[in-house]
Amino acid sequence: KKGGFRFYMEKEIYEQFDILKETILGRNTEDGIKFDEVDKSFFNGINNIIISACGTSYHAGLVGKYLIERNAKIRVDVEVASELRYRNPLLTKDTLFIVISQSGETADTLETLKMAKEAGLKTLALCNVDNSSIVRVADKTILLRAGIEKGVASTKAFATQVMTLWMLSNYLGDINEYEAINSAIEATKVDTALHEKIKRLSKRYLHGHGFFFIGRDIFFPLALEGALKLKEISYIHAEGYPAGEMKHGPIALADPELFVVALLSKNILYEKTKSNIEELVARDATVLTISSEFIEMTDDFVKIKNSNHPMIEFFEMMVITQLLALEVAVRMGNDVDMPRNLAKSVTVE
Numbered sequence: 001k002k003g004g005f006r007f008y009m010e011k012e013i014y015e016q017f018d019i020l021k022e023t024i025l026g027r028n029t030e031d032g033i034k035f036d037e038v039d040k041s042f043f044n045g046i047n048n049i050i051i052s053a054c055g056t057s058y059h060a061g062l063v064g065k066y067l068i069e070r071n072a073k074i075r076v077d078v079e080v081a082s083e084l085r086y087r088n089p090l091l092t093k094d095t096l097f098i099v100i101s102q103s104g105e106t107a108d109t110l111e112t113l114k115m116a117k118e119a120g121l122k123t124l125a126l127c128n129v130d131n132s133s134i135v136r137v138a139d140k141t142i143l144l145r146a147g148i149e150k151g152v153a154s155t156k157a158f159a160t161q162v163m164t165l166w167m168l169s170n171y172l173g174d175i176n177e178y179e180a181i182n183s184a185i186e187a188t189k190v191d192t193a194l195h196e197k198i199k200r201l202s203k204r205y206l207h208g209h210g211f212f213f214i215g216r217d218i219f220f221p222l223a224l225e226g227a228l229k230l231k232e233i234s235y236i237h238a239e240g241y242p243a244g245e246m247k248h249g250p251i252a253l254a255d256p257e258l259f260v261v262a263l264l265s266k267n268i269l270y271e272k273t274k275s276n277i278e279e280l281v282a283r284d285a286t287v288l289t290i291s292s293e294f295i296e297m298t299d300d301f302v303k304i305k306n307s308n309h310p311m312i313e314f315f316e317m318m319v320i321t322q323l324l325a326l327e328v329a330v331r332m333g334n335d336v337d338m339p340r341n342l343a344k345s346v347t348v349e
């Protein structure tokens with residue numbers, strides 16, 4: 001059932017190329033984005049958006065904030081559902097309430113959705129499981145079409161969440177990134193030579209005092225997600241951090257035993273991120289850079305294809321961070337699909 005792969009998670013990483021084609025089918029058209037599930041009029045009168053989610057789905061929501069604010073010029077707040085739920089938030093009727101969930105059963109996310117509905121907000125779910133609790137409560141649902149995800153560490157569902165938010169940002173902003181969307185999907189094809197390289201590299205990253213994943217803009221939430229993947233299955237401490245924020249504290253941790261995975265986009269804030277990497281190298285941190293632009297100074301370098309769109313870089317880097325987490329965990333001898341202390345869906349508080 002794992003189709004020759006060692007773990008479901010590995011299979012799901014490799015599946016992303018095909019899955020994403022499903023996610024955009026009939027939606028990404030040459031004439032722009034179409035969603036059969038929601039009529040444009042549903043969005044009338046919306047002045048801002050709140051996104052509520054947990055874990056990986058929350059990270060996808062953060063990417064969505066950058067994309068929707070940039071492409072559709074609508075203000076977006078992204079909230080961790082377990083916080084939003086208990087803080088009596090200010091909910092106004094001109095706000096669209098979006099929940100993101102793979103399972104559709106996450107208790108905290110579901111409760112925030114009910115709360116928003118009671119307050120009279122329009123609600124939209126981005127969800128992978130039809131007829132789940134969240135889908136039944138939300139006014140409208142856009143299904144993610146990721147298929148069943150078995151690995152406790154979410155990979156392909158995250159890919160479909162980000163893709164759906166990207167399409168939504170095009171839809172709301174009336175812009176057309178048809179070609180870029182198709183190219184981003186191409187970028188998720190796993191290159192076996194690259195996978196082998198990551199397998200080899202992973203050896204170096206086992207015995208330190210922890211990881212930082214750093215990036216700017218959309219690569220900051222990707223850094224958060226890369227760190228979450230690694231800690232879930234390798235049990236090594238990892239943090240995602242905005243690259244420009246390292247100097248405000250965490251850089252104090254830098255020494256050769258501090259591992260840094262730097263997401264260096266050619267298209268967004270390249271020079272600024274590069275100088276953040278330089279600062280870490282100067283303080284002897286062990287740095288692995290992922291970029292299309294070769295930089296000599298870091299200990300390791302994984303090259304992505306040269307592209308002019310940050311979302312294409314995003315999807316290629318996403319796969320690399322997933323493979324890195326996988327290979328570090330495998331070297332640690334862990335059961336990648338059944339990490340200790342975790343359940344696939346969190347239906348309790």
Ligand code: M6R
Pocket residue numbers: 054055056057100101102103104105106109152153154155232342344345346
């Ligand atoms: O099913 P959901 O998307 O609502 O689940 C949310 C989180 O529990 C989930 O993303 C969790 O963080 C995963 N283990 C991440 O890999």
